[in-house]
Amino acid sequence: MKPNRRTGREFMVLQVVFQPGALFRLTGLPVHELTDTFVDAEAVFSSELQRVNERLNSTDDSGEMLAIMEGFLHQLIQKNRSDYLPIDRISHLMLDAAGLHSTGQPPTP
Incomplete structure (x- = not known):
């Protein structure tokens, strides 16, 4: 797939951070692969x-982008x-013992 957006100084990133083991449970692929x-x-x-990706590229609304990604992930989890x-x-x-959450970051006070 070719990139379809060129960025200058400003760009947006939508990153999904999975809990340990979640990606394996969704894909069946071992993490070393x-x-x-x-x-x-x-x-x-x-x-x-x-x-x-096409739907994400068709909007500039971050709330809509999150809804698109959440919908995709929900379908993926169900399947x-x-x-x-x-x-x-x-x-x-x-993670709990270290005080870490799903983002891998300590909770904010």
Whole structure:
């Protein structure tokens, strides 16, 4: 897929941060296959991602962008739901013990 927006000094990034183990549960791909490499997102998440990207590019409203992405992720979760593994529980306990949340950042006071 070719980039369809050129940016100058101002641009917007929409980043999805997954909990440990969540990406594996959604894709079935071990994390080592996705680490330090370039992966075509459509090959992992289906061609539906192209339509999501087109919809994201058609709006400048950040609230609408979030709704588009949340809708896509909701569909993805419904289609690819898998069992909660023991390692998932352990990683969540580790994050809780460290005071970290889903963004990997400490909670704000």
